[in-house]
Amino acid sequence: MESNSARYHVGDIVSGVTGWQEWVIADDSNKFSVIPKGMGLDLATVMNVVGLTGITAYFGLLDVGAFKESDIVVVSGAAGATGSVAGQIAKARGAKKVVGIAGGPEKCAEVVESYGFDECLDYREGHLARRLHESCPKGVDLYFDNVGGEILDAVLSNIAMKGRVVLCGAISQYNAMEKSRGIANTSMLIMRRGRMEGFLVLDYGSRFQEAQMDLAGMVLEGTLAHHEHLVQGIEHAPEALNLLFTGGNHGKTLVVVDESVQLS
């Protein structure tokens, strides 16, 4: 709206971490990134796949997970913002098989039909370890974990020799407080000489542009499908946040603070 800074110009659209708020006074310490003009993508897409969750999927899969062509990849939270992108990158880069894990038949259908995964297992049906074994009899080379808990255990029991587990998130445990669940199958990493590694996307701050260029390119060439779940009005932010825990969101959840802004 107004600027005395060399970093930000009037009319720039910027992205960064703030509280839930309609206005912010930015100074150089905020380190907002200015969204480049002329990317050919609408703002909702930029906030989704080219934004933090897309970048998380990108570096989590390729860098932390050391993705290799012909890997058998499993992604939990597969219908969500981060998971849907992780699986699509794996598919686009030549994974032998990409299996999603999501809650309910509708989301599983979306993961296969919209996001192009080879298969999707509904964790609510139970017996996940056995069903994963049927789906990946040679084991899982790379597991991109968004949820932790029982699902992580089921995948660990199916990990392949030299398998890698990327700990991106543990959403099944965030509200568990003192009852958070222990993981039983870490000894499989010994037997299969595997490794498990956590990361935060902020670790990759200096390389964001690299991911953004690749992700934007995939959207423009039609190899990265995406869906935004828009919730109108900052007064609905608590309900929007809760959708992530109930699974009521479809795709990237965005709260639209300024309803006059053109998103798509």
Ligand SMILES: NC(=O)c1ccc[n+]([C@@H]2O[C@H](COP(=O)([O-])OP(=O)(O)OC[C@H]3O[C@@H](n4cnc5c(N)ncnc54)[C@H](OP(=O)(O)O)[C@@H]3O)[C@@H](O)[C@H]2O)c1
């Ligand atoms: N490491 C990082 O830097 C980083 C950055 C961004 C996000 N993350 C993490 O990535 C994960 C995904 O975040 P997102 O923003 O992309 O959200 P999202 O996947 O769009 O939404 C969260 C999804 O989690 C699933 N879920 C919720 N409770 C669950 C449970 N008890 N068991 C299994 N699945 C459950 C739900 O899907 P279903 O309907 O399929 O159950 C829900 O739709 C989160 O754990 C988040 O903390 C990490």
